[in-house]
Amino acid sequence: MPKTIFEHSSPGRRGVRLPACEFDTPLEDLIPKKYHRKSIARLPELSELDVMRHYIKLSHMNHFIEKGLYPLGSCTMKYNPKINEQLVRHSCFADLHPYQPESTLQGALELLYELQNDLAEISGMAKVSLQPVAGAQGEFTGIKIIDAYHKAKGNTHKTKIIIPDSAHGTNPASCSLVGYDVVEIKSNSEGRCDIDRLRELVDENTAGFMLTNPNTLGLFESQIEEIAEIMHSVDALIYMDGANLNALLGIVQPGKIGFDIIHFNLHKTFATPHGGGGPGAGPVGVVEKLVPYLPVPLIEKSDNGYHLDYSHETTSIGKVHTFYGNFAVLVRAYIYIKMLGAEGLRRISENAIINANYLMAILKDYYHIQHQEYCMHEFVADGTKQKKENNVSTMDIAKRLLDKGFHAPTVYFPLIIPEAMMIEPTETESLESLNAFAQAMIEIAQECAQNPELLHEAPLSTPVRRVDDARAVKELDPIFKIQE
């Protein structure tokens, strides 16, 4: 491994020269000594070239979308168009301050207004708030809205939210944060919500239901109308986790089939880059009756142009972000949507679905697949066959894929499939690239049978060999100890 940046430090080196300060009042005359820090913060000292070399060296140790296929299920690792990057960096986006007079932000506000409307149309919802900055924050916002709705109606007895056992971990975590009890519902043998069980679980205390559609098995929840009827009969609301929206663009509008609330992951469906873990954006759309509870401000248009609208302040859940959300991410998603249009969006989902089904059709002869029906944009294969026959785990298979130049699928999730490998190729992968990935998976299946030891050793050709996660916990080492 490369040294840390601290180990490259040499006293007196500079990466930046600042203009000379035009004033020389002694600092202690401006701020008394007792407020000064006692010793200098020992940041590293390097030239610009030293810094560049260090971080370029680090960059070479990453997998990224331009390097190769990134089949992480439910993460939608599609290509991120470069025009977005060029346009968003314009100074009249990058150098805007959130407290500028509205008259100087008209272009930005207009863009946000149009994006609110486009996302509302795509989801079939009445109104969208762009404020949440991540999918989990969108969930949190959505559950707060459910809470605000029930409080406004005097539904104080509603204490629980139902979540399928195939859901992302953020779903129950977001519910807990709002103060709800989480009731888990088992999926049925078809990998879908068990309607009979749902009927048993739902009662007057049910505040809502969170459903990912298509679910994390890559299957469309066909009985959504019935589910909606059950929920609405006790005045509970249905939340759609939009993590898998890449399957539905132009095919289904969630707001028109029973869902009351949805969050979007712009860093998944709408091609904004993941940035190594963020920043993303998690806008939230709601049906008409929930509009009063959306975060403030919304962007509205009047005769005087566009403005930040706080008029529903008294009913709103308040704010989840200091300002108006991740503006730079929103600009990128706006550009993407405008370049695709209605037909382009539908083509995205069609090709995402075709690519996933094509891969599944090839791989089902080599790996166990619990739910063999046609999938949506992703499917879940598993390593149970290899585990049983060759004592090779899904983790071993994942690590071997790294050797072959691919990122691994999402592994060991959803939790209901043992040794799960959740595969989402996305629409941006070509036939050749899908074939290459399939070929690698087939080779690995053969290696499992012929040379399982190789799998246990994998990866062999990555910048580091298999990393000891357990030691990172047992001998916790979260910061570099600066020696001076």
Added chain:
Amino acid sequence: MPYISNTDRDRREMFAKIGIENFDELIQTIPKKLRIKDGLKMDKALSELEITEKIKGKTCQNLCVQNVNSFLGAGVYDHFIPAAVDYIISRPEFFTAYTPYQAEVSQGTLQFIYEYQSMICELTGMEIANASMYDGASAVAEAILMAVRKNHLLKALIPESLHPEYYRVIKAYTEGIGVELVRVPCSNGLIDLDKLAEMLDETVGSVVLQSPNYFGNIEDAHKVSELVHKEAKCLLIACVDPISLAILNAPSEYEADIVVGEGQALGNSMYMGGPLFGFFATKLNMSRLMPGRIVGGTIDKTGARAYALTLQTREQHIRRGKATSNICSNQSLCTLAATVYMSLMGRQGLREVAIMSTQNAHYLARELTKIKGIEMRYPDAYFFKEFVIKTPLPAQKIIEMMLSHGIYAGVAVAENELMIAVTEKKTKAAMDEYVSAMQEVSNA
């Protein structure tokens, strides 16, 4: 079709392999009546050339701070950003990578996060930091929630001098689990220490201290800490400007228990207030109560140095409803910008940024208060790079009039109070221009 490789020929080949004739067969599980009938109602698709023109139509209606003389702050600041920062964060190796779950092909991301955590701890004097929160506001909220996990006390004291938008976010984040937020009044732009002493008792779980506070004033953190820690279980949450830490007390010096803040000032463009990032640091004995991702050093199977996500059993993908936070995606790339920024600035550079900002702010304050009718709102408080003046006209009116001089005068914090932020980017000439415009405006 941009961004899709599949041609009709490719699709035919794929359909054959799948064993279908047409696409509709793949979506039979979506009942027909649930499908969109006439397509989405969207604008016509634009080419790259056309979208570039369309965006030009937007940007030309914005007036950015480079084209005016801006003195806006209040949580987001226009500090200088070296060119190399954007170069590094634009590398697709960092930019289009996912969360570093597969450590063997994510060492670049993991190592920079480790370096980022180290730098945050060096600035704050803490022992462990996470990989980021969404912004300063949610970082304070998460700190209050962590304090509840530590001492199970559901009351938090929030000074009136905390950023008002932070308060709203904190409220949204903490009301669900029943945290009682009690406001501590201010006197002369600082926490009223007598009132704080009265309000503290064994039911208080945490006290938030923002310094420099919303008004730019430097709180007497040592005194606040002394009062807070008279209560054995109560935790002190410091919310700080990372640039200020180059010259002002590291929060460890006044024994803060949790240190958070807004990190945007470290090498990130303002982008109308987002993305921002919150930093979050604390002491090792609370590591298992922390929210968010943490990277730790370890070894690979050959014994070579390596990095991995650690203490993951705190997180939502494992602990689900009992996780320490619901956060998953964070603001990783913004922390890369901060890490590269701090590396380029180094210890001297960051000190110079802090000192120049301080010097400039104090020069502008001195000159402005020479104008008849203008005085410091909090003359007895010490400040860093931001301060509040009393204005002879409504502050909103002044902001409008100064705009016609090409100046963003500041943020109105009360009817006749204007808050002004100054960074190292301001020259004496730019500040003199502000002063003479203000002279004209306030005598109008």
